[in-house]
Amino acid sequence: MTGSATAVEPRGGPLVVARVWLRDRPLVPLLLLLAGLVALLEVVQPGIVSVNWVASTMRFAIPLAILAACQTMTMLTGGIDLSVAVVASMSAYVMATTQSDIGWLAASLVALVPAGVVGLVNGIGVGLFRVHPLIMTISMSLVVSGAVNVYARSNITGGTRVPSEITDLGGQSLLGFLPNSLIVFIPLAALILVALRRSGYGRLLYAVGDNEVASRLAGVRVGRVLVVLYLISGLLAGFAGLIYAGVIGSATGRLVDPFLLPSVAAAVIGGTSIFGGRGGYAGSIVGALILTVLVTFLNVMQAPEAVRQILFGAIILAVAATYTRITEGS
Template structure:
């Protein structure tokens, strides 16, 4: 192969690399090197594998968040949809052997129902997604308070939930990481190889044009929010399995990180642009940032300040690129 051909191939490859994704992966490498200055174990395979396991829970939730953001919408019901998934799946385990067998699908189904409420409000009632998802989040919170009587849930997760969240099955890889890989592969196929995925990008770019081209925009929005609700609830199921029980505030820590991971991975908050590879990078980046702040034993106030500054800095760096286009 001639030198000129190699140069052209290299140039073509570089042009195909999404700059935000490259920046995100560059920041991941920088954080790994920075963390190794404080702890030699930071680069050990065991520690990195543990971080990927922790990232898997956020990764599953962020997958649904990404689909909604690609539509140009936002889902603020994540905290209590996650809690509903965890609390309803653990509640099902108290129904005997049949309940244990149905715990995981039942928790996910509850999230799908809440997602359908979000999607119906956005698609058919034309309520802004920020408003309807906040309302559904409040309704879910109220339902869970009624369900528990205001006390902490007493039900435990099923053995299958614990195995899925904490066990390992293949080559010592955590099951949670394998679950995220399956969910991610499904999302990539759905977004890149199906009519639904093309419709999601089309609606995010210009909903009216998508409608005039023959896309059933209302149905696509409804299904997208249902998927997001199911994945958020699935994240709650995994978290309940990881902790062996559910908690009322278990989803509060995942709203901002889920949105930030998607946007830091290069997705436009205005919709129509983004890749799942970027979301993977964003999830790992957020997880490593949280880990580094813990390793250096920074105070809680310092953690929150640093966390916010890094997110704002990266959003200023490329998060508004979609608006410029």
């Protein structure tokens, strides 16, 4: 580090030791950042951090964390899914417009069908026709927004309403600070975490992102892996949309659209490389929590909307850049 002597491994100041320690425990700095933000929030607005506040923060973070799962998994293969936000909006809207006729459960399932179709189309485009994921999913998100507009116009008479079962799931906390949506999120998150670490399919996501040529030579049918991946991503996005409709208690055709950048940011802050092969879901969950607290923080500061946007973007950039330096330092 100082360049005074020959470079031997154990040399270097405490800073280097700390960096090595952090590199092997990438969640630690994220959790520290989260705790720091919460502490700062309490300082700025004493009394804000309460049981209710924790519950509400988690309620908002859960749909974001599900969308971040889509980004984490696609980014692990070197891709990205920029259609998740509009797909989530679409599912929420389809559910809210059909539930009066067929009931909340059937409406929710029906709402996941177009989400799965969009995911499948993304997967076929990326996996089989080798369209770049950025182009493919952005194009599909335009198609989806247009389709939702057409659907909304044909549905003027129906009106939208989010059924109470969904609002109970997304927006209520029966056990104090534990929101009900944890009932679905904990098993889902556990499934994703285990699948990425311990399943053959999870390994293939890392393999494809690390070296597609080598994966192919080892017999991996990369196209199939990607088709399934984007299908899963679409379904998860649709599911996140339903939960978020429950959080808000109403649904429009653009409900979840603003979550696009945060979903990517949560995964990036969480340590997943957009170049593929590196990262994991645990970091993305903490990333989603950090972003949600950050939004509260900016709201509490009572800054004008424009200033909040500027700060939000700048802070995401700073965190992502710093964190990448810490965890990938050589």
